[in-house]
Amino acid sequence: MTLPTAIRSALLFFAAQLAVTIPNSPRQWLWRLFIKPVCLPSRPLNPPSRLIARLSRKLGVIDYRDTSEWVLRLLFLPSHRAASEANETELAPGFFERLTQPLTSFVTVIWEHIGPAASRLIPHTDYPAFSARLNRWAEVVAIKHPFVQWVLLILATLLFTVASTTPMNWAEQLVFSLFIWWLALFIRRLPGNLPTLMLMIVSLLASCRYIWWRATTTLDLEPGPSLFLGFLLFAAECYTWLVLLLGYLQTLRPLNRKPVALPTGFSDWPTVDVFIPTYNEPLKVIRATVFAAQGMDWPQEKLRIFILDDGRREQFREFAETVGVGYIIRPDNFHAKAGNLNHALTKTTGEFVAIFDCDHIPTRSFLQVGMGWFLKDPNCAMLQTPHHFFSPDPFERNLDTFKRVPNEGELFYGLIQDGNDLWNATFFCGSCAIIRRGPLEEIGGIAIETVTEDAHTALKLNRRGYSTAYLNITQAAGLATESLSAHIGQRIRWARGMAQIFRLDNPFLGKGLSFFQRLCYSNSMLHFFSGIPRLIFLTAPLCYLWFGMHIINTEAIYILIYALPHIVLSSIANSRNQGAHRHSFWGEVYESVLAWYITLPTTVALLNPHFGKFNVTAKGGLVAEKFFDWTISKPYILLVALNFLGIGVGIGRLLWWNAYEPGTVLLNLAWTLFNMIILGAAISVASEARQVRVNHRVAIRVPAILQLGDGRALHVYTQDYSLGGLGLALPEEISATELAKAGDKVWVTLDRGDQECAFPARVVMANKSQLGLQFDELSIADERRLVQCTFGRADAWIGKNDGRPNDKPLEGFREVCSLGLRGYLRIFQRIRQSLTNNLHSVAQHIVEKFESPASPTHLSSKVISRL
């Protein structure tokens, strides 16, 4: 029987379209239809049209076929990589502008009209002069009229109390808020320390008013779940209020200690033991640290370096012997790193110990910069320097914010430690620090009771009356944790350890500490209890949206005019106070990612501080494939789903069920939306970007000599370096391709300050004005010199934050918003991808079963299990 010709030709047409070569084979039809549509493999071969190619380059769209990427780049998130390349592309001017105009013009219109109008309301004066005058008054009063100062202080306190507790109706509160907002905007323009303080006070006024109002008028709740949940929310808010207050106190006046010069004669310089503890890190990681330590400027007979190998590896012993450093092992691994260090203390005798985690490479000036304070202040027992990471941490890598947005740790090392230092409450952070042996032995060595032995050790030293110091000069650098899960793991350890100290050696109890030391320690610990409050904030509006519970007993308008000043003013004050070290709204993102994971460990540690054991953060690994860490983001996806449903229900409430109170619904919807944004940002962190280099390249510009095979020597600058190779930036007029080609043998010479060091290398990449070099097999001596010429340079980390944009609260908000959107786009992409994958595999099964004689029941059960 033959088919009618029309059908036949139609079939043939489709077969041709689908590239079915044998129209009689059902297998091929199915294959083409479901598994490998012919258009898929051919798409990448299709070159994009010139316009599209240019546009995608300009916008930073990597895969031009991906619609969501276009949406993302066009509307929300201009790629920063693209921005730097933008001047190279010769796109018709104004094209991109015309494309995005609707969006940008809207924003500009708002800014152009509202911005100047608002700033016209703020008095214009010579702000620096005004600030200087303020300062002078304050000084005159403080020095010449101490009595007046006290009277003023008491009056101010009274006024503050009255102002923060007086009940007002909504109009009065509105006027009051507008007034202090206006005041803050004015103060914000004044430079200097005193205005920062004033901003903090204004912000506290708004926050105290808020908390007082919450406590006195909004807690009159219906008994039952809404009472319980309402108090829970209020407790969480009290926690944030307390942390805000303590945070202001802690960073009231950062000490910004400067290094003290050492005596000129070497004879007064003390002996130092350098401890490099290691457990399971590869030898590759520790080599650089050891070499850099050997290059530290210190009298050789007074400097001893030890590898403390808890892994007891033969390879490490051999290495230590070859390079000439000490090697210490112990029979057990009790108390992990703390135990390791304590064991080494018994085997060594130096007056001081300098401790470096095995991946923290010190600069040559470390000891000379840090040791001065110990000689000046005999009571000083510990000096900490910042931890700096030259590779992006998971946040920076996955969000593409490296060198643009201060990372999570920077607030601590940039500001909080300096603030602690004023109150003599600097704490030890486990690495990049110097400790005086005497006091350390007096407190029984490094503390072993908790998993954060470092902070606890400093606490014990402070309790004994010793002082601790912080020197905010980066004198060592290391690799950041590689993956998000490792990063979270590390933070979990810190959180648990801090909770343990809180239980076992609470800084508010016991003797030996000043009031402010207690405050500083407590705040640092309190910080790690942010998990539960954060989860409460992320779910609180759902109580209303889902169940219609009122957990704040008041009208929406009141919440708005009390809460907004509290939020806005604390953002303004924090942006001023810590903007250089933490951009606005990023704290929310960092905290939210950790919230879920630190909640349980901190709670458990609070209940039973002896539960659980120490874990080491893996370093030097590599994320080989771009992937989405589903496991980590699961709780957040759940929260997103809950919030998403909440928004759906909320819209229903707005239109039908609760149409009589639209304000409340809208407020809860807005809050949920904000939560969704933060959650989206948290989720986008979980999308691990691929890492390609094994040796992290550090961008740095130092002069170098490039010697070519023909005897020519060129004066060039490095672009970046790693322990495996070097990138050179050639001057414009020299073309790299004419100079050398891949495989050429060259020498490159770096100056160590006192000595020139030449390294044999091979060209691996020559392109325009860049030359990529890979070092040949280096001898131990050469490898040591290389470390000392690069990571160990005294100036290696100076200006590490140069060129980073300043914080602007609205800009921070915009950025967090776009990250949130990106998170959703990523989820959407992954879901689509896994759906298509699943569909394909289902189809493949069908095809296989068609061709094989298996029974149909067997087939369907398999398909179902796949689904």
Add this chain to the structure above:
Amino acid sequence: MFIVALCSTCGGVGRTTVTAGLSSALGRKGRRVLAIDLDPQNMLGLHLGINLLSDGLATSSGDTWMETSWRTSDGVDFVPFGNPSADVAWQLEVELKRDPGWLSQRLSRLDFPDEGIVLIDSARLPSRWGEAARHAADLTLFLGHPDPGSLGGFDALSRGSKSQDNIAFLLNDVDPTRTLHRDALLLARNRWPDTCLQYPIHRDEAVAEALAHGQSIFDYATRAQAAHDLQGVATWLLNRHSMTAR
């Protein structure tokens, strides 16, 4: 007028090359520069891009020597040694023996601005020419190779000089890939921290290539390491000059 003599105790260490390079560098910075060749080899002209010069310092009598000068494209005034007959050269040497201040006097009668710099390329020491250059100079820059011979010479010089203020050591032709050179540089830097320039001139094929092309190294290979080093020495000289002026 700041007079700098370039001397050495070994031959072929780059006196002429460095004199030419420094005068070009200073001329390009807009300084008045007078380069004088006081070496019977009469090679400085070649290095400055002017060839075959028979008239010069040695062939002119009295104060007519400035009439033999040339002006290079870098704005350097240059007086060649000239190509005197053997008798004339011999007489000049006798004259120098009688009066080591021969060159100083000629220079002192010169109408040359205070901020101008005179560079004298002389024959290797010990020689009458070298002594005459040293005698005239405010600063004698001793060139050496990063090898034991030159370092030994530096050592003798620094011991033999009453004051270290008017001498300086400069290593030329340093190849950092060679252990010996690296060690010599390290030693020189540490042994004479004030007398020895902390940055040497590196070995660079571009130096000879530029000469072969009859170009200044600053034109021939702007980014050559040797060009960079020469610039550095030129800047150092200017600083030194302003310090002595004060």
